[in-house]
Amino acid sequence: MEIEKEEDLRWPNPLRSDLEKRNKNQFCRFHKEVGHDTDDCRQLKDEIEFLIRRGKLDKFTKDGNRGNQQGSYERKDYDRRDNDQDRNPKPRGPVINMIFGGPTAAGSSRNSRKAYAREVMTVVGETPKRAKTEVAISFDDSDLEGVKFPHDDPLVIIPVIGNSKTKRVLVDNGASVDILFHDAFIKMGYTDSQLTPSNMPIYGFNGVESKVEGTIQLPMTIGQGSQTATQMLNFVVIKTTSTYNAILGRTGLHAFKAVASTYHLKIKFPTRNGVGEEQGDQKMARNCYVAALRPDGVGGQVLPIEVMNLKDDEERRGKPAEDLNPIPLIPGEPDKVTYIGTLLPEPLKGLRCQELGMPQI
Known part of the structure; x- marks a missing residue:
């Protein structure tokens, strides 16, 4: 050479x-x-x-x-x-547009998100300045070493968050924010008093809301040996049952300038010493998947996908998946009612009404 x-x-x-x-x-x-x-x-x-x-x-x-x-x-x-x-x-059908929200580069208000969306449609006289990446990142068959096929496993890594080596961290390109679940937050030695208040709930794809306990900035380190990278990430802390301890979303991935491949079960990112790697744990990923599907609910659910602001996006709040029947709580006071889904089996409807001391439907 x-x-x-x-x-x-x-x-x-x-x-x-x-x-x-x-x-x-x-x-x-x-x-x-x-x-x-x-x-x-x-x-x-x-x-x-x-x-x-x-x-x-x-x-x-x-x-x-x-x-x-x-x-x-x-x-x-x-x-x-x-x-x-x-x-x-050109396709003859309609164009399907979709813009994700969240407390990221787009901001948290409706006006800031609209301005953020307009940026990509603005015609400028010269190319705007962009961050330079001096190393090329690619994947090949050598990155498949140790991966068992066939597989459709999620990418689960073990980074260092704060001062803790944290297992069961899901890498999710579909998540607009970085999530830290409350149980893991407490086990790391932090307290709720260290959280910054936030009024932005998180919704899963099925519209289920998870209340945000607050946000906290913590360093995350990924990589091995001399090829590591550390970034301060703004984690959204939520209190819900999950098979994961944290979720690394688009905000964190972009902070690391990282490229994630679920096929190779690996993240690659630039460092001062070349391209760094964080290998996914396939066995742990499968264990999390099995736990999430347990019928007893011990495994919990993986809920966080998008973040919404209730003040700015009132019309985008989750709606019931079925029609509801109003049930009076106190005879003679029609304004005090609760609701039971119409799809609930009849035996369960009667049972729930008996428990609540209400007339049966």
Whole structure:
């Protein structure tokens, strides 16, 4: 390799795959190990791209024909776009739009969320500044080591939250906030007096509300060895039964600039020493899944998905899944009633009415 003498070249960590299972006829000069050829080494390609972007390999690149080639590249690009449009006609059905809320970059008020949504539709004269990521993040078959197939398991990791190594943390791209369940919060040694009050309840996909106890900022660390990353995350603490101790949502993933793959059961993220990894615990993920389905309810439920502000989104509050029958609590006072679902079996309706001392339906 001609780049071996580059001072800025970052040599990789040793391969973690089983030496006995590697191809002894292939050797990588970058890893200095058998198992794959140098030309096929993805980490080497990523490192070369990193050095080129930093201008460390200018002597190996050709600049002479860039100007002459640019026009032909652009023409080919336009032709390719035209062909793609011909092969992919516009759909005739309606466009399905969906915007998630939550106390994230969009803010907590209706006006701030509308402004946040308008940003992506604003035409600007120049490209806005964005955070730069100096390392390429990718997944390949080597990341499947230790994963048992077939599987459709969730990604469950064991990060450090605060000063505690916390098991059973679900990585959920569909969650708009980072969740810390109250039982785990207490076991970590914190108290409710350390919470910042919040009036924003959390709703699951079925409309079930979980009251927010408050929020707290805690550091979370993921990764191994020298390739770790730590971010201060704003956890929403809720008091409900769950098979998980915490949920890492989009807010936390974006803070780490992390990419999660449920297929590979792994998170990857940039660090000062290259791409860091946090491997999911497949056995723990399956145990959590089994516990969540237990009929006795011991396993609890996984509820949090979205966050809503009651003051701004009154019309989006959860609604009953069935019609309700009003049942008077006190004879002669029709304004004091409770409600029982119409789909409740008749024997249970009578039983509940007897327990409450009400006339049967």
